[in-house]
Amino acid sequence: MKYDVDNVNDYLLALPKERKQVIKKIRKILLSNLPKGFEEVYQYGMITYVVPLSRYPKGYLNRKNEPLPFISLASQKNHIAIYHMGIYGDETLLNWAKETYKEHTGKLLDMGKSCLRFKNINDIPYEFIKALAKKMSVSEYIKQVETNTR
16 A cells, blocks of 8 residues: 655554554564664555665665665555565575474465565564564675676
């Protein structure tokens, strides 16, 4: 869903009541569990955790004014989405996510290339999200990006 906002706080205020609590809870988990060095911004219409330009001056796709996105959090029309770029480029992490999600929920992970979709807001595996947030450091992610974009 698109909201006519340009920062994280306004995004949170614009969310429907039933989604606001869930997004705030996931945001708190990400802020508390992402390794040091990631920075929260509002990018692409979502709450996004990026590698800041001070750490990776090449920027996203060599755009020197755009920080490298790592994880984004969004309230979409039919689901809550977490976009995890590390999963997109790391088969080991992808397999871990699929297995761990199933252990936590008994279900298969509903996902696209980097998008994890949570359609039932009452059935979000917060412990899984917490564990996933801890799985990749800034240095590991930069190494992955450098390796996969050569």
